[in-house]
Amino acid sequence: MPMTHRRIIIIGTGPAGYTAAIYASRANLQPLVLEGVQPGGQLTITTEVENFPGFRNGIQGPELMEELRAQAQRLGTEIASETVLSVELGQRPFRLVTESGAYTCDALVIATGASAKWLGIGKDEDLGRKGGGVSACATCDGFFYRGKDVAVVGGGDTALEEALYLTNFASRVHLVHRREGFRASKAMQDRALAHPKITVHWNQVVADLRTRRFEASPGNEVEKLGSLLLRDIRDGRESSLAVDGLFVAIGHRPNTAFLQGQLPVDANGYLLVEKGSSRTVIPGVFACGDVQDSVYRQAITAAGSGCMAAIDAERWLAETSTSIPKETTHV
Template structure:
């Protein structure tokens, strides 16, 4: 397999990866950005981004990531659609092995970002994709007019609950503490939905096991 060499390789196509690409490209480093499995990163699963400076009306995560990609490409960043499985940092230049190609580089920026945080329950893994999901924007349509439960108290959990409240029959947010960690504005939206009867909140509860309810006769 022939190796492709770059002065700089950036792993990850989320906000950090594209930001690094813009600066590197403007410095004439001719960066290669390897997108990874999820093009655009975790932000592509966010429906509304209201804290991005310059967009007073708000925008969606996928749209924002498309803009970032275009910005990086405008200055000459090469986008490669591959996933790196192995990196050897013991040699120079560094060696990266992907699904489709091998790469070498003089410098490497790792911006692989965040992934969904799971509860770690055995039953969670058992029912993943069969009623259990880590992405409301990806799978929310499948829960249309159904009763849905969201576990967590941070920004992601509250955003998912708000998104699902426009699709599901009812959303129950389960949080182990007596207060939320999410931003205040998200909490305001959540409590407004609670008053409307679209969302219920269970405080001080911890999910321990998921079970499949038998279909009614």
């Protein structure tokens, strides 16, 4: 199997991976980025991004990722369109296996992100990718629903936090939960149940999404969410709920399967890092972005943690003065 050695390898792109690459390049570490199956991460399926600093008129998610990618490449980052299948972190240097070969590295940055859990009813993920009225992030997209009716699906702290946040914009927030009671903390439940803008639909599941088509511009027809088909889990009775937006808040799944349990995670599967840093329990392995952040999950916080990871890695490499084998050619 062909082998290439690098001083530092970054797995994953998105704001965290690209920012780590930018800082590593400027530190003259000549980073290699293995971009995986979704180059650019979740922002490539986001339409308008209005909360990333520096773009006063907003920017499209894919365009923002392309700008970060080009910036990293201009500074010397090499990007390979490969997906890491497995890693071996119990040896030095670390070994990574992809579908076409293998790599070794002295320092490793994991920036593989997390994927939203969708309802699995067909159109929800598709509409989420196309900006059709479905989202997995109220902080990202709530602003677009000012004065409109929206729904949130879920019953944990995240769902109630999303619902409360959306009351800053929406005229009505419908909270759809499949059980009789919430799993959220008592304090969060009290706030949500007392809020005049929130209506709770107990024992209900979203059975289907009803959409409408309209012409956004001459010759450009788009599909948008129009209503939800709700089903009562007790008697199967169905009802229609007209909303302009649906926020799926049933959790995220950190993209860590390729690690095969070699690094510790929290109760929800997020990689654990040393407080105030990007360092994992294995010296030389760093984590940044949504793969280790279950709280904020924003592009700007991911970028900030990518900066931390690159600086932590550069300092660790300098302190350990690792001997670098001669680089071989990857074919």
